[in-house]
Amino acid sequence: MGRYVVRRLLMMIPVLLGTTFLIYTMAWAIPGDPFASRCGQRPCSDAFVAAETERLHLDKPLPVQYAYFLGNMAKGDFGTTSNGQTVLEATEKAFPITVKLTVVAITFELVLGIGIGILAALRRGGYLDGFFLFTSLVAISFPSFVIGFVLQYLLGVKLGLFSVTVGSGAPWGDLILPGFVLASLSLAYVLRLTRASLLETLQADHVRTAIAKGLPRGMVLRKHVVRNSLIPVLTYIGADVGALLGGAIVTEGVFNIQGIGGLLYHAMRIRENATVVSVTTLVVLIILLVNLLVDLLYARLDPRIRYE
Amino acid sequence: MKQRRLIAAGAMFAAGAMALTACSSDSDSGSDGGSADSNASITLYSTKPENPLIPGNTNEVGGGNILDAVFRGLVDYDPDTAAPEMSMAESIESSDNKTWDVKLKADQTFQDGTPVDADSFINAWNWTAYGPNAALNNYFFASFDGYEAMNPADPDEDGPKKAPTPKVKELSGLKKVSDTEFTVKLASAQSFFPTMVGYTAFYPLPQAFFDDPEAYGKKPIANGPFQVTAGDGDSGFTLTAWSGYKGEDKPKIKEAIYKTYTSDSAGYSDVLAGNLDFMNQVPAAALVDNQYQTDRPDHFVNKAVGVIQTATLPQYSKNFKDDPNVGKALSLAIDRDTITKSVFNGGRTPATGWVSPIVDGYKAGACGEFCTYDPAKAKEYLAKSNFKGPFSFSYNSDGQGNKEAAEAICNSIKNALDVECNAKSYVDFATLRADVNASKMDNMFRSGWQMDYPHIQNFLEPLYATGAGSNDGHWSNKNFDALIKKANAAEGEESYADYQAAEALLSEDMAVIPLWYQAQQSVWSERLGNVKVTPKSTLDLTSVTATS
Numbered sequence: 001m002g003r004y005v006v007r008r009l010l011m012m013i014p015v016l017l018g019t020t021f022l023i024y025t026m027a028w029a030i031p032g033d034p035f036a037s038r039c040g041q042r043p044c045s046d047a048f049v050a051a052e053t054e055r056l057h058l059d060k061p062l063p064v065q066y067a068y069f070l071g072n073m074a075k076g077d078f079g080t081t082s083n084g085q086t087v088l089e090a091t092e093k094a095f096p097i098t099v100k101l102t103v104v105a106i107t108f109e110l111v112l113g114i115g116i117g118i119l120a121a122l123r124r125g126g127y128l129d130g131f132f133l134f135t136s137l138v139a140i141s142f143p144s145f146v147i148g149f150v151l152q153y154l155l156g157v158k159l160g161l162f163s164v165t166v167g168s169g170a171p172w173g174d175l176i177l178p179g180f181v182l183a184s185l186s187l188a189y190v191l192r193l194t195r196a197s198l199l200e201t202l203q204a205d206h207v208r209t210a211i212a213k214g215l216p217r218g219m220v221l222r223k224h225v226v227r228n229s230l231i232p233v234l235t236y237i238g239a240d241v242g243a244l245l246g247g248a249i250v251t252e253g254v255f256n257i258q259g260i261g262g263l264l265y266h267a268m269r270i271r272e273n274a275t276v277v278s279v280t281t282l283v284v285l286i287i288l289l290v291n292l293l294v295d296l297l298y299a300r301l302d303p304r305i306r307y308e
Numbered sequence: 309m310k311q312r313r314l315i316a317a318g319a320m321f322a323a324g325a326m327a328l329t330a331c332s333s334d335s336d337s338g339s340d341g342g343s344a345d346s347n348a349s350i351t352l353y354s355t356k357p358e359n360p361l362i363p364g365n366t367n368e369v370g371g372g373n374i375l376d377a378v379f380r381g382l383v384d385y386d387p388d389t390a391a392p393e394m395s396m397a398e399s400i401e402s403s404d405n406k407t408w409d410v411k412l413k414a415d416q417t418f419q420d421g422t423p424v425d426a427d428s429f430i431n432a433w434n435w436t437a438y439g440p441n442a443a444l445n446n447y448f449f450a451s452f453d454g455y456e457a458m459n460p461a462d463p464d465e466d467g468p469k470k471a472p473t474p475k476v477k478e479l480s481g482l483k484k485v486s487d488t489e490f491t492v493k494l495a496s497a498q499s500f501f502p503t504m505v506g507y508t509a510f511y512p513l514p515q516a517f518f519d520d521p522e523a524y525g526k527k528p529i530a531n532g533p534f535q536v537t538a539g540d541g542d543s544g545f546t547l548t549a550w551s552g553y554k555g556e557d558k559p560k561i562k563e564a565i566y567k568t569y570t571s572d573s574a575g576y577s578d579v580l581a582g583n584l585d586f587m588n589q590v591p592a593a594a595l596v597d598n599q600y601q602t603d604r605p606d607h608f609v610n611k612a613v614g615v616i617q618t619a620t621l622p623q624y625s626k627n628f629k630d631d632p633n634v635g636k637a638l639s640l641a642i643d644r645d646t647i648t649k650s651v652f653n654g655g656r657t658p659a660t661g662w663v664s665p666i667v668d669g670y671k672a673g674a675c676g677e678f679c680t681y682d683p684a685k686a687k688e689y690l691a692k693s694n695f696k697g698p699f700s701f702s703y704n705s706d707g708q709g710n711k712e713a714a715e716a717i718c719n720s721i722k723n724a725l726d727v728e729c730n731a732k733s734y735v736d737f738a739t740l741r742a743d744v745n746a747s748k749m750d751n752m753f754r755s756g757w758q759m760d761y762p763h764i765q766n767f768l769e770p771l772y773a774t775g776a777g778s779n780d781g782h783w784s785n786k787n788f789d790a791l792i793k794k795a796n797a798a799e800g801e802e803s804y805a806d807y808q809a810a811e812a813l814l815s816e817d818m819a820v821i822p823l824w825y826q827a828q829q830s831v832w833s834e835r836l837g838n839v840k841v842t843p844k845s846t847l848d849l850t851s852v853t854a855t856s
Contacts (some may be wrong), residue, residue: 033742038358039444040367042770042777047459051442083371083541084360084525093542104453149573157581164581165574168543168567236468256567256574258542265570269706271738 001299004307012288017070019284020277024066027273033270034058056274069277078278082270087278090263095282097170098259101252102244104172104179105186109237113187117233119192120224124199148181148254165256178255182248186240193236197229205226216294232302238294242287263304276297334844344837349563352847353575353587357541360525363511364436364443372508373846374545374566378530379511380555382410382429383502387851390666390762391497392503395555396512396531398423398488400505405497405797412488419535419550420515426490430482432513435481440829445509447777448760453481453493474602496798500763507761533559533850544568546823547849557850562839564849570662576831579604585833585854586847592708595653595829604831614664614759615769615826619701619717619782621819625750628819635691636820638752639678640686641724647716648824651709655829659822662767664841669764669804674811675822683724690725700727702743702753706736714754717823732851744780748798762843764807768792772814783819 028034035044035052053059057068072079078087120129139147155177156164162177201207202225210220247261260279267275301304337374357371363379366372380398394400399410415817416424435441437449439459449455458474480495480561494501504510512531515545517524527536533553539545543569549559558609572591578584580603590608594600601608619642620633628634640770663673677685690696699721703714714731732751734740743749757778759766769792770776774784788810795806814820828845840848 033738033745035735036745037738042447044444045439045446045459046444046461047439047446048442050748051440082359083357084522085541090542093540152577157577160581164577164583165569253571254574256569256571257577258570259567262570263542266356269736271736307727 001296001307005296008292009297012285015288016281016284020070020281021066023061023284024069024277024279027067027277028062030271032275034273037269037271062302063119072157073278073281078282079274080139081267082272087275090275091260091282094258094260097257098245098247099174100170101175101179101182101248101257101259102241104175105183105244106237106241107178108183109186109190109240110288113190114194114233117191118198121195121202122221131194131239132191136191139173139184139188143250144181144185144248145250145254147184148178148251150255151177151181166258168258170257170259175257178251181254182244182251183184186236190233190236193233194229196223197232199223201229217304227301231298234294234297234301238290238297241294242290245286245290246283309521313501313807316841317616337473343791343855345856346560347562348835349565350561350852350854351567351580351583352567353572353584354544354566354568356570357364357651359444360522360535361528362443362521362525363508363513364432364441364445365525366508367444369845370541370568372844374536374547375511375528375530375843376538376844376846377507377547377564377566377849378528378532378534379508380530380532381506381508381511382412383506384557385506385762385843387840387848388841391668392506395506397505400502402501405499405501408492408494408501409485410492411492413554414488416531416554417552418512418516418529418531418553420514420516421552422514422516423487424512424514424531425487426484427487428512428514429510430478430490430571431518432511433482434478435513436509437520438477439474442845444853448504448507448509449479450777451494451498452479453495454479455481455495460572481704486703493550494670496793498765498801499796499803500761500765503763504761504766524597524747533557533564534564539566542568542810559850560853561849563760579831579833585836586830586839587832588828588830588841588845588847590829590831592655595655597653600829600831602724607834607836608829608831609839609841610827610829611841612657612664612666612751613826613828614666614762614767614843615755616659616662616664617713617754617823617826618659618662619732619752620749621752621821622747622749622781623819624747624782627695627750631694632817632819633689634695635821636678637686637689637693637725638699638721639675639818639821640680640682641721642717642821643681643720643724644679644821644824645681646715647720651712651716652824656824656826659824662772662811662820663764663807664759664767664825667759667762667764667767669807671804671808671811674808674815676812677813678815678818679822681720681724683726686724686747687726690727696727697725698730700732700751702734702749702751704735704737704740704754705733710754713823747782752821753780764804765792765796768807768810769796781819783817785813 035049039045055063080086081090108167116132120132123129152164155161163174165175166178207220207224210224247259247264249265252259252261264276264279299307354373355370358368359365359371361371361374363375366375380395382390382395382400384395386393386639396412398413400410401734402408412426418424433449436443436445439456457476458472460472483491485491490620516529533555533619534547534548535550537546544565544600546563549562568686575584575587576591579587590600625631648658649658654825660672660679701714701718703710705711718729718731744753757767757771770778772779772783772788773792774789791806791810795803798806830841832839837853838851840851842848
């Protein structure tokens with residue numbers, strides 16, 4: 001297992017190099033003057049352009065620029081945003097908020113998604129099953145910002161049950177509604193995935209044998225059905241954690257959450273390519289680590305899976 | 309300056325906000341109960357500053373609003389009339405409008421106790437004017453004596469060679485007379501100088517800035533009625549009333565918290581829920597059927613601001629060069645009344661000239677007959693012109709309503725003139741500006757102007773003088789330049805007459821077509837009283853009162 005982890009960690013290096021190079025190239029390949037949005041309705045002054053060009057090494061060919069970028073990154077220098085923060089500082093502030101939001105969203109997915117999924121599978125064809133199949137279809141077909149606006153207006157503005165936007169520091173209570181909105185789409189998928197997977201396992205030979213042996217139904221469900229059915233669900237949620245940590249631009253915008261999504265959105269809007277590249281690099285790194293963690297979790301769920 | 313205060317954001321949230329605001333008419337309980345509390349804390353909508361909070365380096369609203377709240381320059385603008393009033397200055401006088409004598413009020417201090425003296429102005433202005441500091445507001449000092457020496461030109465225009473490092477670090481036009489007096493020598497006469505120095509770029513700076521600019525940019529030490537006490541650009545800044553402020557406009561509240569929002573619809577939801585006290589511009593969706601007025605009865609304002617939208621015809625393109633007929637035809641073919649009503653829901657008013665109605669010297673109808681929709685006459689002019697299309701109108705699609713406006717303009721032209729006209733989308737403001745700055749346009753494009761200081765000159769010289777920084781269409785007219793120069797040297801009514809005469813010349817060529825003037829629609833909570841919106845489009849923090 002140790003060797004496996006080391007091998008996976010080493011594999012991250014080429015992946016990271018490849019993705020950062022692609023992101024770097026794409027960010028700077030966007031047509032238009034990277035400074036034009038900074039100076040408004042007039043060309044930027046020569047001095048400003050010269051200073052920025054030198055700071056970002058824009059006068060050098062792209063591979064050389066990329067080498068500078070990698071070199072700085074290796075030293076832990078991710079650059080500075082236009083308003084004078086280091087990118088690392090900005091990320092340090094935004095990332096915990098995104099992590100909190102992700103935790104809330106994933107909790108919804110785990111508890112509601114898996115819970116209702118199991119319930120629906122056990123009551124297959126019942127009213128409950130039909131009801132949740134229908135609501136999950138609704139959640140899948142609506143874009144998240146519509147759900148966000150509607151819930152924000154009804155539950156926040158009208159009924160005052162939840163705070164309308166998230167305050168600074170993102171207290172947990174404020175994150176319940178945005179977390180639910182963010183989870184709504186995946187929640188629906190997790191629910192359906194759990195249900196389908198469970199139904200399949202319920203038909204399996206080993207389950208029939210266990211029941212025939214006279215094991216209590218609860219134990220059969222817990223030990224032989226649910227545990228075996230969760231692998232595809234876990235794969236899905238693992239991928240979702242990575243995606244959620246990358247920031248949720250729309251939901252963060254609706255509820256004014258100052259997370260990674262907002263940071264990236266702002267940087268893209270004012271063409272702050274250096275920040276975009278650095279933040280995405282950090283996000284890529286996080287996603288790779290989460291993926292590794294999920295793979296390791298498989299072995300815990302299914303003893304047949306071993307890593308060496 | 310930029311469309312900077314127009315803010316090119318958030319179009320993606322508009323559709324959702326529409327659904328949201330469509331059913332919210334009874335959210336206002338409408339009681340103004342309670343008496344004003346001098347310990348009250350209010351919250352205001354804000355966007356993330358794009359630059360460090362340094363006056364010479366801030367040219368957009370996110371940072372500008374904070375700086376304007378905490379700083380006081382030589383003059384301040386009256387919130388109602390936009391007229392400049394002495395603030396830090398005791399007097400600003402000149403006999404020839406070229407050399408100005410500035411006397412400061414005695415005993416004014418910064419919030420760290422250091423004096424606001426002649427040096428704090430001279431040093432701040434020199435820092436901004438010094439080319440290698442790459443300050444975004446550098447060009448405001450272009451009219452000062454000694455500016456060229458501090459900003460040498462690039463010898464080969466974007467070539468491999470860099471501009472040489474300037475030998476001088478100080479404007480030769482700035483001379484200290486005593487601690488409370490200094491003189492400013494301009495390269496040419498400018499009678500509007502006292503109005504100009506109220507702009508953000510002209511605030512003074514304490515020694516603390518020069519000791520550590522980086523720390524200063526995060527938490528500026530200013531000289532106005534409020535000081536920055538906490539916060540950052542990501543979540544917002546907290547401003548607290550400063551007890552040491554000696555001006556007459558003392559704040560009537562304790563604290564103003566600028567909350568950073570990434571979307572205006574989130575801010576508007578907060579206003580509706582009573583979590584936000586002031587929002588300077590409601591989202592476009594709230595303008596539909598004047599929804600914001602039903603949402604916040606008696607707690608809104610719809611006020612003209614110093615912003616004008618125009619369509620520029622690039623004079624360097626062979627399509628438009630030396631041909632006034634085509635501009636007249638296009639201008640006559642645009643139905644401004646209908647478009648401002650249908651696309652902007654009355655948030656804009658049809659323009660009748662190139663100067664915003666809010667400044668002194670504005671004269672309605674400078675554009676004459678050419679700004680009135682008249683398809684028949686439009687066809688006559690098109691028949692006389694060399695270029696008969698196809699036309700296109702380029703716009704940046706990241707601004708709210710830009711797409712709809714562009715399409716409406718083209719449809720209007722199409723229907724009136726029976727020619728082809730396409731709305732041409734640029735993905736964002738930066739991409740459009742890159743092509744405009746590089747003189748690559750060959751058809752109509754969207755342009756706009758937010759005034760820097762409330763003066764008629766600011767709507768004319770920076771935009772249409774030969775070679776001016778924001779003369780996007782490269783229009784040039786010797787008589788115009790001469791009239792502006794003459795007006796700059798004159799004063800009062802006499803100068804206005806010359807500015808107006810210069811403006812009238814624009815209608816002869818119609819190289820830039822006036823479209824509409826902008827208004828601002830602000831809303832606020834029941835807690836606020838005596839709400840005034842300043843010429844800088846912000847809440848006047850020193851006159852507002854609030855209940856606890």
